[in-house]
Amino acid sequence: MSDNDVASAGTWDTIKVSPQMLDTLALVGFSQMTPVQAATIPLFLAYKDVIVEAVTGSGKTLAFIIPIIEILLRREDKWEKNEIGALIITPTRELAKQIYDVVSTFLKFLNPEDPDSPSNKTHHLAHQLFIGGTSVNQDIASFKSHGGNIIIGTPGRLEDLLTTRTLIFNTKNLAVLVLDEADRLLEFESSVTAILNRLPKQRRTGLFSATMTEALDGIVKAGLRNPVKVVVKVDALAQDPNPSSKKMERTNQVTPASLSIMYTIIEPNEKLCELLFHLRKYPQAKTIVYFATCAIVDYMYTVLSFGKGEDGAGVATAGKSKKKKGKGGVKQATGFVQYTEGILIFSLHGKMNPKRREAVYEKFTKCTEPCILLTTDVSSRGLDIPDVDWVIQFDPPQDPKSFSHRCGRTARAGRVGSAVVYLSEKEDTYVEFLRIRKIPLSPLDRSIHDEISATSETDLPIINTAEVNKILRSLAKSDKDTHDKSIKAFTSWIRSYQEHQASSIFRIKGVDFGALANSFGILRMPKVPELKNVKIVGFIEDRVNTSEIPFKNAQREKQRIENQAKAATATAAEEEAQRQAAALKRKKHKIETVSWSQQKAAKEKREERRVKKIRKKEAIGRVNALRNENSTLATATATAGLKRKGSIDESSGAASTAVDDKADWLEMQREAREMKKAKKGGKGRSDLFEEDE
Structure with a gap:
């Protein structure tokens, strides 16, 4: 099924939902179905298990929310407060909150005004959001007070609640289970499996994602029975690889047709300069920039917002900064304020304080001014952020599957959007790698760079790599916090790059560490194992005493x-x-x-190490006991030999005495060798000790 024409799937009345649902859809403003909704909803309502793979922004969320509510409303008996009828599991807090808000919109129109009225036969459905970063006791209190027939949450928190507090949460009549972004949930496979083991087998189950992998087989077998697979692709015309050929052929792609994806080949120390060019060219755009690690997001937010005001919730203001002067009237470093003037700067990653993280996400979602979000893959899945014009992949993702998810934050629901990825010269084969995966890329037109560099407007600063690197170093010298973050970001990038899943393309041996160090503005090369035997070219260390750098x-x-x-x-x-x-x-x-699931895994490892340590101690004790036993036996043997020697008749003569003495001496030597051999053979052989146990 093609996703090129969103309206081609028809209207909601064609899938035979209840009049209540039709009225609600009209009130909410959904008049047309997308292809994925038209294909999935009838299957769900017919009590089929489904595996749905569709491009980002194609309407997968409504494809499971509508049948969930419809199935719960069809039940004859009223749902009790503590009865869970539907469970939706998502990998991130932001996605869970987004789904919760969509469900809230529907229930606002569907729930009767007086749920306690005995004459009212309409179901009053309650829903709850259970995610990490909040109090478990608060979640339990909220569930007891308001109930929860539809539960949306993240794996760790749901496992904690559903597997340890079974008297509170009643899942006996669960009707629908949905795993959203199912391939990402594989990272929480143990938690998901524990949840599945607590749920009834007679239920409807749906797996939804823009990308599916063979590794999902384990979850599929555990949670689905004879599932129907729904795949919604985009038809695209692709030119023949032969340059002389003008033949076009129809292919499928996994990204929306309204999304334009580009790439540009630049060196690591040119990436920030390229980003500033982008902000100059598109000053009114709403942009998301993806980085490899949380530490890099923190550092880039610090340097780009340096000199700007902050609202206290992780958002750098767009206004002009006042030029401050330090001691002696010398101007203090102002960073990149002149390049980012008029642009709000947001940062979001998984290690942020949960409340601040939620506040930043909400503010960026509602922002209508020119703004830029610096983030990691925590914002790559399923989030429906309105009016995103550009997606920039400053660092390509570790997991190639995340590439299409990142790009999918723009060009949603038929809107037009653009995305670009920054690659070094040695990473250019990544373009062909993505084309094989049905993600078409085209080169970015960089002609605008010459126009901006040669501008005659005096109020616009010149953008070039040397100037950008100079500013980065000046910021590190003027603020200890910036200096420390630059080192942390640099080392985290190296470790992230080493763990890249496409290691044949992203090879750590091919990295220009000198240019990379300049791109982070570090003053001295840190001592890390990865750089122990690497020759650094093109990097000059600064002689400044880093312990004397002041905090801003x-x-x-x-x-x-x-x-x-x-x-x-x-x-x-x-x-x-x-x-x-x-x-x-x-x-x-x-x-x-650290997440609850990670704490649990660490606790299990510590217990495993403790048990091994006890076993080793017991085995060493047994070896020592064996040594003592052998030593006692050797002493007894030696004593017996001396007694035999003393009892020999003196009249036997000197020759006979010499022969017996020699025999006893040889016997003692043989026993000593056997003891030494036994001692040597038993030392350090913990595998044999475990077998004895």
Whole structure:
């Protein structure tokens, strides 16, 4: 089925939903079905299990929300408050919140005004959102108070609630289970499997994603019975690979036809310069920029928003900054304010404080001004952010499947959008790699760069790589926080690149580390294992004393000065106390930022190590006991030999005594060799000890 013509699938009355649902769809404003909705909803309503693969922005969310509500409304008996009729599992908090909001829109029109009226036979459906970053006790209290017939949540939190609090959450009559972005849920396979084991077998199950993998077989077998697969592709005309041929052939692609995807070949230290060119060329656009790691997002947000005001919730304001002067009237570093003037800057990644993360996402979604979101793959799946004009992949994703999901944040529901990926010269084969995966790319037209560089307007700053790198270094010298983040971002990029799934294209040995270091504005090359035997070319270290770099933040700078003063007079006991306090702080931070599922896995590993340690200790004890036993036996043998020697008749003569002495000596030597051999053979052989156990 093609997704080129969204309206071609017809109207909602063709799928025979209830009059209630038709009225609600009209009130909400959905008049036409998309192809994926037309193909999926009738199957779900006919009690079929489905696996749905459709391009991003094709309307998959409504394809499962509408049949869920319709199936729950068809039940004759009223749903009790603690009865869960439908369960929707998603990989990220943002996607779960988005689905929750869509369900809220429908239930707002469907629920009766007086749910407690005995004469009212219409179902009053309640829904709940269960995601990480919130209090478990609050979730339980909310469920007890308001009920929850439709539950939307993330795997870790749902596993915690559904598998350990079975008396509170009643899933015996569960009718529908939906796994949204099913291929991404494989990262939480243990949690998903634990949830599936608690659910009844008689249910409808749906798997939805823009990309499906063979690795889903395990979940499919566990949760679906004779599923119907729905695949919605985009028809596209592709030219014959032979340049002399003008023949066109029809192919399928996994991205919307209204989405234009481009690539540009640039070096690592030119990427930020390229991004600033983009902001100059499209000053009124709403743009999402994807980076490889959370540390890089933090660093890029810091340098791009340096000198701007902040609203306190992770958003850099668009207004002009005041030019501040330091001691002696010298201008302080202002960063890239002159390049990003009039543009709001947002940052979002998985390690942010949950409340701040939710606030940033909501503000960017509602933003109607020129703005840019710096983020990781946490924002790549399923999110329906209105009016996104551009998607820029500053770093290609580790998982190639995420490429199409990233691009899918623009050109949704038939709207036009553009995307571009930055590649180095040694990564150019990635273009052909994506074409094989039915993602067509075209080269980016960079002619505008010459026009901007040669502009005669005096109020616009010149953009070039040398100037950008110079600004990055000046920011690192003027603010300790920026300096520290640059090092962390640089090292996290290296480790992320090493773990790339397309390692034949993205090879760590082919990276120009000198240019890479310049792109992060670091002052000195950090000592990391990955660079131990690497020759760095094109990078000049700065001689500045990094411990003397001040913090821009006045409170942190005051703390830094106090710490330096304390360090000068600190005793050994104080140093130890400080070390323990820092370790406790790191441990607390780790507990707050690591997900519940990761904590569970770490706990299981610690228990496994503890058991192995006990087994090893027991095995060593058995070896020592064996050694003592052999030693006692050897002593007894030696004593017996001496007694035999003393009892020999002296009249036997010197010759006979010498022969017996020699025999005893040889016997003792043989026993000593056997003891040494047994001792040597038993040392360190833990595998034999386990077999003994």
